[in-house]
Amino acid sequence: MANIQQVAEKAGVSVATVSRVLNHAASVSTKTRLKVENAIKELNYEPSMLGRNLRNSESRLLLVLLPSISNPFYTEIINGIQNTAIANSYNILLCETDSNPQRENIYFNMIKNKLADGVISMDPTVNRQKLTELAESHPVILCSEYDEGGSVPFVTIDSELAAYQAVKHLIRLGNKKIALINSDEKFLYARQRRSGYERALKEFDLPIREEWIYHTRDLEFQNGVQAMRMLLELEEKPTAVFAVSDTLAIGALKGINGSGLHVPNDLAIIGFDNISFSNMTNPTLTTVSQPMYKMGVTAANMLIMSIKGEQVESVVLDHDLIIRESTMG
Amino acid sequence: MANIQQVAEKAGVSVATVSRVLNHAASVSTKTRLKVENAIKELNYEPSMLGRNLRNSESRLLLVLLPSISNPFYTEIINGIQNTAIANSYNILLCETDSNPQRENIYFNMIKNKLADGVISMDPTVNRQKLTELAESHPVILCSEYDEGGSVPFVTIDSELAAYQAVKHLIRLGNKKIALINSDEKFLYARQRRSGYERALKEFDLPIREEWIYHTRDLEFQNGVQAMRMLLELEEKPTAVFAVSDTLAIGALKGINGSGLHVPNDLAIIGFDNISFSNMTNPTLTTVSQPMYKMGVTAANMLIMSIKGEQVESVVLDHDLIIRESTMG
DNA sequence: ATGAAAGCGCTAACAT
DNA sequence: ATGTTAGCGCTTTCAT
Numbered sequence: 001m002a003n004i005q006q007v008a009e010k011a012g013v014s015v016a017t018v019s020r021v022l023n024h025a026a027s028v029s030t031k032t033r034l035k036v037e038n039a040i041k042e043l044n045y046e047p048s049m050l051g052r053n054l055r056n057s058e059s060r061l062l063l064v065l066l067p068s069i070s071n072p073f074y075t076e077i078i079n080g081i082q083n084t085a086i087a088n089s090y091n092i093l094l095c096e097t098d099s100n101p102q103r104e105n106i107y108f109n110m111i112k113n114k115l116a117d118g119v120i121s122m123d124p125t126v127n128r129q130k131l132t133e134l135a136e137s138h139p140v141i142l143c144s145e146y147d148e149g150g151s152v153p154f155v156t157i158d159s160e161l162a163a164y165q166a167v168k169h170l171i172r173l174g175n176k177k178i179a180l181i182n183s184d185e186k187f188l189y190a191r192q193r194r195s196g197y198e199r200a201l202k203e204f205d206l207p208i209r210e211e212w213i214y215h216t217r218d219l220e221f222q223n224g225v226q227a228m229r230m231l232l233e234l235e236e237k238p239t240a241v242f243a244v245s246d247t248l249a250i251g252a253l254k255g256i257n258g259s260g261l262h263v264p265n266d267l268a269i270i271g272f273d274n275i276s277f278s279n280m281t282n283p284t285l286t287t288v289s290q291p292m293y294k295m296g297v298t299a300a301n302m303l304i305m306s307i308k309g310e311q312v313e314s315v316v317l318d319h320d321l322i323i324r325e326s327t328m329g
Numbered sequence: 330m331a332n333i334q335q336v337a338e339k340a341g342v343s344v345a346t347v348s349r350v351l352n353h354a355a356s357v358s359t360k361t362r363l364k365v366e367n368a369i370k371e372l373n374y375e376p377s378m379l380g381r382n383l384r385n386s387e388s389r390l391l392l393v394l395l396p397s398i399s400n401p402f403y404t405e406i407i408n409g410i411q412n413t414a415i416a417n418s419y420n421i422l423l424c425e426t427d428s429n430p431q432r433e434n435i436y437f438n439m440i441k442n443k444l445a446d447g448v449i450s451m452d453p454t455v456n457r458q459k460l461t462e463l464a465e466s467h468p469v470i471l472c473s474e475y476d477e478g479g480s481v482p483f484v485t486i487d488s489e490l491a492a493y494q495a496v497k498h499l500i501r502l503g504n505k506k507i508a509l510i511n512s513d514e515k516f517l518y519a520r521q522r523r524s525g526y527e528r529a530l531k532e533f534d535l536p537i538r539e540e541w542i543y544h545t546r547d548l549e550f551q552n553g554v555q556a557m558r559m560l561l562e563l564e565e566k567p568t569a570v571f572a573v574s575d576t577l578a579i580g581a582l583k584g585i586n587g588s589g590l591h592v593p594n595d596l597a598i599i600g601f602d603n604i605s606f607s608n609m610t611n612p613t614l615t616t617v618s619q620p621m622y623k624m625g626v627t628a629a630n631m632l633i634m635s636i637k638g639e640q641v642e643s644v645v646l647d648h649d650l651i652i653r654e655s656t657m658g
Numbered sequence: 659a660t661g662a663a664a665g666c667g668c669t670a671a672c673a674t
Numbered sequence: 675a676t677g678t679t680a681g682c683g684c685t686t687t688c689a690t
């Protein structure tokens with residue numbers, strides 16, 4: 001791979017002139033520019049990002065941290081981030097952390113080392129301490145999951161309210177025994193959604209029964225299947241289920257198969273996220289729709305502002321309840 | 330962010346010595362090492378990958394190109410790549426190309442510019458010309474989709490054979506009218522799977538009817554829904570459908586809803602890929618299982634060998650037919 | 659065992 | 675309009 005030096009020699013000019021041509025500086029004569037451009041072509045030269053970044057302390061690369069690409073929830077968010085980034089001449093790199101702090105650390109280092117200009121983290125288990133530390137001197141935005149009372153700017157929705165509304169919808173349909181399939185409450189969103197669930201029940205004087213609250217380890221389908229099977233083994237079975245993620249709700253739907261129960265007649269189900277698959281199930285899934293694309297766009301814009309040195313404020317976006325077959329009893 | 334110079338000053342040694350400590354060189358006295366390590370801690374110093382990479386022409390970063398993260402097919406492959414990479418002290422960066430050549434080009438440049446040491450491409454629409462050119466001087470491996478007769482090493486399965494076996498399974502169940510939901514035949518795998526489909530039909534003297542071969546634009550669920558609706562509008566409806574991707578097959582399953590037809594009694598369906606969803610549908614989906622994790626591991630190993638300068642040979646892995654409810658008529 | 663200095667590829671300030 | 679040169683942060687050769 002040729003370097004700028006060789007191009008300069010071939011064109012019979014200085015490296016500075018080559019650099020000027022590369023950066024479209026005005027002060028180069030057409031004749032010289034042509035010579036340089038020819039040399040570039042002949043040598044098949046491409047400028048080294050490494051040298052350039054080292055010099056400029058800028059990479060125009062953004063990092064996007066996500067726990068796992070297997071959850072379709074992230075797909076649309078990433079589209080939003082990607083489109084916004086590209087519109088601003090940035091590129092994004094997706095980093096799957098598996099919620100592993102060590103792996104996270106590697107990516108944090110890429111930021112510290114100027115290999116990327118900023119980071120959007122969607123990892124709920126991110127090491128708060130390290131992240132806050134990083135955010136002190138580097139552009140960081142949290143997306144979806146965030147740090148309550150923390151100093152890092154975030155974009156998210158009101159999970160408590162969304163859960164409250166979802167459960168209220170179930171209550172209005174006449175359900176009095178409503179179960180919750182929650183994920184691990186170490187996640188903020190899990191605590192918030194539980195809180196919304198309880199607020200709705202309390203408001204209608206319905207009992208909050210621990211046996212109707214199931215906690216899953218992960219958000220995979222299989223966790224939802226498992227959760228539903230447990231609920232169906234109870235003496236007093238719920239007549240409705242609110243799952244904090246579509247993947248869990250879809251698993252729950254599967255878990256009902258073979259039990260003889262009918263959704264929604266015997267059991268109503270609501271999910272959360274409105275992933276594309278939630279419209280493919282049979283019955284289709286009622287769910288809370290997060291504005292995922294917009295969330296991505298917003299996060300990317302916030303990050304780019306932050307890179308420019310501007311102050312950014314956290315944002316809470318609106319959600320919607322999408323009513324489909326699984327609650328049309 | 331402190332640099333090596335400041336660490337050296339603080340520790341009262343030269344930058345060379347700091348570098349030695351950083352790289353665990355043997356020839357540093359314990360006393361000096363301690364001084365340096367203290368300085369590093371006090372200054373919160375982290376070595377710059379940029380400076381290091383520029384000097385070493387090595388980044389220990391691998392690029393993984395994929396058209397879209399929305400297809401769950403890639404999930405397990407990426408796990409395989411990631412684990413293998415980490416076991417060899419490499420990190421991976423996921424690059425979503427949206428099958429956009431311009432975007433691809435950006436990532437190719439990262440390779441040329443030594444920002445990453447090699448690339449695994451899973452993008453079927455990748456620009457063959459540019460890729461082959463890149464592969465002449467940089468480590469490149471193709472995964473899943475490949476270039477027939479090309480010079481770039483690949484890891485894949487025998488799509489023709491898999492399709493042949495899938496269709497034969499349908500024939501053995503007594504089906505004589507078998508439709509194909511294919512993707513765009515600009516993709517090699519699409520041509521291969523069609524070829525396997527036709528081979529099976531011919532072998533049993535069944536007619537190949539153009540109206541039973543539907544081509545979709547993308548691999549989204551919705552494309553499968555659409556395809557199935559078209560097939561159900563035909564005067565002579567098929568009794569079985571082979572879809573070249575699980576996402577399409579799942580969409581097809583959805584497209585049948587409301588038609589009054591029963592799967593598998595009236596219509597058998599086979600998909601391809603064995604994505605995790607395929608076991609969540611109702612009925613569960615018969616499908617061809619690609620060894621995705623192994624594919625990822627193999628691709629990563631090949632790439633790492635290639636980076637080391639070793640010659641690598643292309644690999645064709647085995648597949649399996651997973652029989653589930655959608656063909657248990 | 660340690661230090662001085664060159665150089666990886668590039669940009670920009672300064673000089674002409 | 676173009677050239678000279680310093681320097682971004684690091685590693686490594688060559689001295690000592």
